[in-house]
Amino acid sequence: MHRLLPARTTTRADTAETAQGGTGPHDIGSGSWRAGVRRVITIGSRPGPWKRGPVLAALALLLGLIMLGHAEIPNRIGNLGSLTETLLPWFGLFVPVLLAGALWRRSASAVVALLLPAVVWLNIFGGLLGDKSHPGGDLTVASHNVSADNPDPAGTARDLAASGADLLALEEITAQAKPLYERELAKAYPYHTVLGTVGLWSRLPLSDTRPVDIEMDYGPLGDTKPAEVKLTYNRALRTTVATDRGPLAVYVAHLGSARVNPRAGFWTASRDRGAQALGTALAAERTERVVLLGDLNGTMDDRAFSGITARLHSAQEVAGSGFGFSWPAAFPMVRIDQILVRGVKPESSWVLPATGSDHLPVAARLSW
Known part of the structure; x- marks a missing residue:
């Protein structure tokens, strides 16, 4: 005798799902197959790792x-x-x-x-990136743009004297601050010379000091300006330091400013003229050992300094640690304060702590 099975009752949900093209109890395999095909198509349409980005x-x-x-x-x-x-x-x-x-x-x-x-x-x-410094050395040199707006020039002078530098170059010296620097540095440095806005303080005797004309442009008056007027605004000097190994020619320079201007772009006309004139002076220098200290308002990667870098090399690049950024003091981004040499060997190069200036002082230890 055959057992009679109850007839399956069709619910409204089944009827609605079937009407909408869905799957009923016997259509599960068909729906999974369609979903799998869609996934394959989607994956196949995505770009591979070599085609992305x-x-x-x-x-x-x-x-x-x-x-x-x-x-x-x-x-x-x-x-x-x-x-x-x-x-x-x-x-x-x-x-x-x-x-x-x-x-x-x-x-x-x-x-x-x-x-x-x-x-x-x-x-x-x-x-x-690494530290290329070596111990030893015969002479410590330092350079600092002390800033015309320095609120504490006397304190800056004391900090610089404490650095132990044998030669100390200062740039942007104002007429008002000059007596303060001379007074505060007199004990540590018996010899010094100041021409215009740049100066050199030394533990060793100085001689043959003269200005270096790096301006090459005196405005509407041209070269007719009196010598004393030009000297007031002099921004570079050359002097001879007497050492136990012979004469050392030292240049101190403060080249023209560089400005980013929306109209002119990166304006460096005055600086570039000064760099060219300074390169010419260095080319004519006959002393074997030469040191250039100063605020050159540019990095040595800049092509504008090719006339200088062709004759001198950077102490920071040879014997420094890191990039040695020196400006602005609050957040240094570029190294525009330079120590460049010829005929002497940099053993170490570093940046000194901040003073009242918007620049950081830079120093180097040199050997013969």
């Missing part, structure tokens, strides 16, 4: 090419080449930023493209 990859390559070919960027438009070279160390910050974007997008092409700027930056600046 094309913009990030392009930006990485552009960054690398800018750093690699910075010398080819022209100065005709807004002095763009010099501005790029001034800020060149900071271009490295874009590498981790782009790397974070590449990892977020899971872009293999962008990660590979970032190898170019990373390698170029390390090739240019990697040598500055």
Whole structure:
């Protein structure tokens, strides 16, 4: 005898689901198959890791090419080449930023493209990351733009005297502050010379001191300005320091300012004229041992200083630790205060603590 099975009762939910194209109890496999097909289509339509992030990859390559070919960027438009070279160390910050974007997008092409700027930056600046200083040395030199607006010139002088420098160059000395510097530094430095707004204090005798004309432009009066007027605004000097190893020619310079102007771009006309004149003076220098101290208002990566860097080398690059940024004092971003040498060997180079100036003092230990 056959058992009669109760007939299945069709509910409203089943009827509605079937009417909407859904799956009933016997259509589960069919729905799963459709969902699987949709997932495959979606996955297949996504770009692979090598096709993701094309913009990030392009930006990485552009960054690398800018750093690699910075010398080819022209100065005709807004002095763009010099501005790029001034800020060149900071271009490295874009590498981790782009790397974070590449990892977020899971872009293999962008990660590979970032190898170019990373390698170029390390090739240019990697040598500055370590400490290249050595113990010893025969002479300590220091340079400081003391700032015309320094609220405490006497305190700045005492701080600089405590540095132990044998030669101390000051820039931006005002007529009002000059007596204060002379009084506070007299005990530590028996010899000194001040011409215009620059001066050198020394533990060793000085001779043959003369101004170096780095202005090359005296406005509407041209070269007809009286000598005493020119001297008042003199911004560079050359003197001879008598050492037990023979004469040492020391230059102290404060080149013209550099300004970022919306109309003119990176304005450096006065500075560049001064750099050219200073390079000419250094080329004519016959003393074997030469030291240049001063605020040059530019980094040594800037092409404007090629006439100087062709004859002298930076103590910071040879024997420093890090970049040695010196301006602005509150948050140093560039090294525009320089110690450059020829005929002597830098053993160490460092930045001194802040004073009342908007610049940080820089120092170096030299050996014969």
